Amino acid sequence: MAALIEAINVKRKMLFEHENAPYYCMESDVSTPTARGGQTLVRLKMRNLITNAVFEKSFKAGDKFKEPDVELVPATFLYSDGDGFHFLDQETFETFALTDAMVGDATDFLLENLEVQLTKYNGNPIGLQLPIFVDLEVTETEPGLSGASQSGSVTKVATLQTGLEIRVPLFIKEGEKVKVSTETRDFAGRA
Incomplete structure (x- = not known):
């Protein structure tokens, strides 16, 4: 079973799962109440790793999130066609196609044989990370x-x-x- 992370422990650049989707924490702000009995709130600026949507949301300090099953695997860009952008997983030698939305503006850097990191969520590719x-x-x-x-x-x-x-x-x-x-x-x- 995946570990649980309390909202108050979510820090910048951490990954967590919320409403069955993986998120990346861009900013974390804890607001402690001045009145007795007030609840500590955590405001997170977060990016959905599947849709790339960015938004802010407040959580109670004790709210719990699952640790997402996200992994980075080395891959090589092969080519693009009408079906999307094709990559070769360097560990399993499987080929994966990512859609335009998954690749985003990384298309400006994709060359044949470029080595990237494929982001997989629950074993399925959802995006990529380019080299620096x-x-x-x-x-x-x-x-x-x-x-x-x-x-x-x-x-x-x-x-x-x-x-x-x-x-x-x-x-x-x-x-x-x-x-x-x-x-x-x-x-x-x-x-």
Whole structure:
């Protein structure tokens, strides 16, 4: 049987199950009453791991949540087609298809053979986690200026091989590979 977590013990970045769905705690705020006999309330900002919906809800401090059966497994992106995005589970060598909604804006980083972490809930894939950085090729950008310094303070727009547009320093040319942060979607250096 899964362990129970009291609402007052739910902290930022924790996973818990509420109304038969897995949630990720984005923020936790405990409000203790000043009057005697008042109840301590816990306000949670939480994201549903299946629908990605974010909302805030208050719970009594003693409310209990189950620990969700969520696991991260290494997987490789294979391809996308009309049925969705196909991944190969690196542990079981099964292939899984995720829908557009499950993948979300991660499509801007998906390249063939990219290694990701597949999020499974009760054994079924519900989403994915990208690596912190992804190397992508610049397919379109203005020509670099001769003598442009490598300080990177002045930038220009570059279109990457997945269609993602980011700002890069002036010295970056078409055909070069750049390192992009999957969290901030910013240029992080040459690859």
